[in-house]
Amino acid sequence: MKHTLPALASTLSLIAGFALADSHASAPEPVATADIKTLDGTVLGTATVTPGTNGILIHLKVEGAAPGPKGVHLHQIGDCDPATEFKSAGPHIGDADNAHGLLHPDGPHAGDLPNLYVGADGTGEMQAITSAVSLEETPGGLLDSDGASVMIHAEGDDHFTQPGGNTGARLACGVLEPAS
Numbered sequence: 182m183k184h185t186l187p188a189l190a191s192t193l194s195l196i197a198g199f200a201l202a203d204s205h206a207s208a209p210e211p212v213a214t215a216d217i218k219t220l221d222g223t224v225l226g227t228a229t230v231t232p233g234t235n236g237i238l239i240h241l242k243v244e245g246a247a248p249g250p251k252g253v254h255l256h257q258i259g260d261c262d263p264a265t266e267f268k269s270a271g272p273h274i275g276d277a278d279n280a281h282g283l284l285h286p287d288g289p290h291a292g293d294l295p296n297l298y299v300g301a302d303g304t305g306e307m308q309a310i311t312s313a314v315s316l317e318e319t320p321g322g323l324l325d326s327d328g329a330s331v332m333i334h335a336e337g338d339d340h341f342t343q344p345g346g347n348t349g350a351r352l353a354c355g356v357l358e359p360a361s
């Protein structure tokens with residue numbers, strides 16, 4: 182007994198060590214990121230895209246924004262041209278397939294996301310899992326040949342009104358680029 186117990190203990194710690202190392206090794210990294218800028222070129226924040234088991238995790242962080250809810254969508258084209266007031270980013274991903282709105286009975290667009298909430302200090306953060314978009318396949322893939330953009334709107338999305346949920350102007354836009 183005196184010999185087998187320590188042997189058993191060291192075997193168990195070896196197994197635990199392998200299990201721990203394994204779970205850490207599999208933590209996925211973002212596959213795409215976007216710097217989100219306003220019309221005058223100010224960087225408002227960043228977005229990352231990380232594939233998970235139940236979908237793609239979108240993680241958005243901003244600072245220096247006006248407080249309150251902001252609509253957030255994935256738009257079809259990776260082009261944030263301020264001269265077009267970001268209309269160069271095109272419509273929401275999946276806008277031809279469904280109505281707009283996470284709460285619309287005929288919705289949502291694949292690119293519809295929950296609102297970002299900005300606090301009184303101008304910072305805000307949002308995380309959402311979506312299985313409505315893919316990374317590569319067209320149409321609407323986040324990293325397909327025409328890319329995709331993360332758009333922050335001036336007003337919160339009511340998730341129902343057509344075509345954009347009453348979110349108002351396109352406040353800030355970021356082109357998703359493959360993470361290096």
Ligand SMILES: [Cu+2]
Pocket residue numbers: 253254255256273332334345
């Ligand atoms: Cu939008």
